[in-house]
Amino acid sequence: MTAAADIQAARVAGARLARTEASAGQLPTAPPGARRDHLLVCRMVQPGSRVLDVGCGDGSLLALLRETRGADSRGIELSRDGVSDCLAKGLAVIQGDADTDLENYPDDAFDYVILSQTLQATRQPRTVLEHMLRIGRHAIVSFPNFGHWRVRFELGVRGRMPVTENMPHSWYDTPNIHFCTIRDFVGLCRELGATMDEAHALDAGGQPVRWHMPWWFWNLFGEQGVFLLRRG
Amino acid sequence: MTEHDVIDLKVAGRRSEADEPTSPVARFGVDEPLRLDAGVDLAPWQIAYQTYGELNADRSNAVLVCHALTGDQHVASLNPVTGKPGWWQSLVGPGLPIDTNRFFVVCANVIGGCMGTTGPASSDPATGRAYALDFPLVTIRDMVRAQAMLIDRLGIQSLFCVIGGSMGGMQVLQWAATYPERVFAAMPIATAARHSAQNIAFHEVGRQAVMADPDWRRGRYLDEGVRPRKGLAVARMGAHITYLSEPALHRKFGRTFQDRHAPTFSFDADFQIESYLRYQGMTFVERFDANSYLYVTRAMDYFDLAEEHGGVLARAFKGTPTRFCVMSFTSDWLFPTVESRALVHALNAGGGQVGFVEIESDKGHDAFLLEEPTLFAAARGFIDAAAAVRGLR
Numbered sequence: 001m002t003a004a005a006d007i008q009a010a011r012v013a014g015a016r017l018a019r020t021e022a023s024a025g026q027l028p029t030a031p032p033g034a035r036r037d038h039l040l041v042c043r044m045v046q047p048g049s050r051v052l053d054v055g056c057g058d059g060s061l062l063a064l065l066r067e068t069r070g071a072d073s074r075g076i077e078l079s080r081d082g083v084s085d086c087l088a089k090g091l092a093v094i095q096g097d098a099d100t101d102l103e104n105y106p107d108d109a110f111d112y113v114i115l116s117q118t119l120q121a122t123r124q125p126r127t128v129l130e131h132m133l134r135i136g137r138h139a140i141v142s143f144p145n146f147g148h149w150r151v152r153f154e155l156g157v158r159g160r161m162p163v164t165e166n167m168p169h170s171w172y173d174t175p176n177i178h179f180c181t182i183r184d185f186v187g188l189c190r191e192l193g194a195t196m197d198e199a200h201a202l203d204a205g206g207q208p209v210r211w212h213m214p215w216w217f218w219n220l221f222g223e224q225g226v227f228l229l230r231r232g
Numbered sequence: 233m234t235e236h237d238v239i240d241l242k243v244a245g246r247r248s249e250a251d252e253p254t255s256p257v258a259r260f261g262v263d264e265p266l267r268l269d270a271g272v273d274l275a276p277w278q279i280a281y282q283t284y285g286e287l288n289a290d291r292s293n294a295v296l297v298c299h300a301l302t303g304d305q306h307v308a309s310l311n312p313v314t315g316k317p318g319w320w321q322s323l324v325g326p327g328l329p330i331d332t333n334r335f336f337v338v339c340a341n342v343i344g345g346c347m348g349t350t351g352p353a354s355s356d357p358a359t360g361r362a363y364a365l366d367f368p369l370v371t372i373r374d375m376v377r378a379q380a381m382l383i384d385r386l387g388i389q390s391l392f393c394v395i396g397g398s399m400g401g402m403q404v405l406q407w408a409a410t411y412p413e414r415v416f417a418a419m420p421i422a423t424a425a426r427h428s429a430q431n432i433a434f435h436e437v438g439r440q441a442v443m444a445d446p447d448w449r450r451g452r453y454l455d456e457g458v459r460p461r462k463g464l465a466v467a468r469m470g471a472h473i474t475y476l477s478e479p480a481l482h483r484k485f486g487r488t489f490q491d492r493h494a495p496t497f498s499f500d501a502d503f504q505i506e507s508y509l510r511y512q513g514m515t516f517v518e519r520f521d522a523n524s525y526l527y528v529t530r531a532m533d534y535f536d537l538a539e540e541h542g543g544v545l546a547r548a549f550k551g552t553p554t555r556f557c558v559m560s561f562t563s564d565w566l567f568p569t570v571e572s573r574a575l576v577h578a579l580n581a582g583g584g585q586v587g588f589v590e591i592e593s594d595k596g597h598d599a600f601l602l603e604e605p606t607l608f609a610a611a612r613g614f615i616d617a618a619a620a621v622r623g624l625r
Contacts, residue, residue, distance in 0.1 A: 064321075070583075074585070080589060080590065080591070080592060080606070083587070083588070083610075084589060084606055084610050084613075086587070086608055087557065087587050087589060087609075087610045087613040087614050087617075088609060088610070088612070089613065089617070090588070090613065090614070090616070090618070090620065090621075091617075092585045092587045092618020093587050093588075094558075094576050094580070094586060094587060094588035094589075095588050095589050095590050096576075096588075101577075104577040104580060104581065105580060105581070106581055109580075109583070177454065195569030213510040226524055
């Protein structure tokens, strides 16, 4: 199967899942101020699951998962301030590094391992993803799409490294060292033999790009990709 | 009265503190021996403790605070020997992270200590003299067993939280490993699941200093009315350096002279740091028993939680129901962060619910006893969240 066909299949499955859940009203009313990509991740998580958020920042996604999904929420975060914020929220978060600490977790320790807007900042994205698929029965990955038309415009027309709302850093001080496009990510999933249960592209406003659009449209107009994966 | 008379009075006070402490004490008779790892049944024996706050109706709000090497039960109230405030008065009290308005806080002197729990300075009922070296060697697990018998006697089945730093943290880990169902939440701070070779080495230097003092008298100094002041002071001076950090020492003392502007070309305490250490050694001797120092340092040396689980630390916590909050400090070289990380990895592998933060501080190992806003904030967050899950108001 080609990458395009893969995406198409996953998108159809994802859209179907999203539709059924929305109609069943399984996600309680979204708390005000919750990020759209966070809400999308919440929808992917079955209630009562064990969840590990890698690079969980101040713990807002974990807290949301706990509140809306009753998830047993754990996290790893690099920054001390982030960990302190999480502990103050009553979350079991440890200070650590996605690149070095995942290997210490046993197989199948979690139902979902989440990497939200962190993939591009890891030193070894492939290894990180492999560990996620090993530790969790599912992996959820969201990342900024380097194939978005504004990025292409900045690079292709203006000849500058792009600085956008989603990627606010200048090239010299960015923590993001491994950008990829939605197509690149799909390619990696195929290499790892991961199954894509859901794939979404979110536009600049965080709204899902309409699912029936062709794949090149996603890679051009999706500001970020959100994927639900599992081992092959 | 000469200076020595004053000190001797304090020594006499210490002696009575060992048998008749200025705090509540639970006494266990010959029918309730304390089974020690050394294979000895200690009886009769006693454990001295302090409590703060009120136990609630369903006995679910008890917090056990475990003290470090030279600490005692006076965690949040005036120390009867030194006259100084409690050693963790910054963390334990009304409105503080361990809020005595909400929680019933218990802190007990460890077995082998010298503040009222049975130890080498206590009177041996068989002879009427102090036990001295006739006292059996004790371990961290013995300390925890003794605490568990006290907690039983206080009518508490399950502790809401067990918290402690350094050797106190070792007891926290031992509690969680030995009595997982009795520990709802655990906060081991600046500690390790085993004592490192370097730390055993430092302790050995301290013990040798005590035993090299001619006034140690093979441990029988109390009978002979003397005390190994110099040896114990040197042990404390050496140990005290390990509780600090190079940057903190430099910030506090630098190369500043003490009450002078130039070197005296003698072995006087020319430098402020020398004078500070001598003071630390001297004051310690007045409040601590030398044999107790030998026993309690030895208990730390023997601590290796993985050992009783086939060398695999994760097994000590397999399926643990306890929620953990582990903390370390960046400049702590006695119990460095790598030890806490190993513990966190083991807890994770065992499926435990664990939070971990390394706190930025230049104050070394002692940071856990000092004003550290990040420590307080994290402790408050963790305890409040755990209390909510436990249904405590």
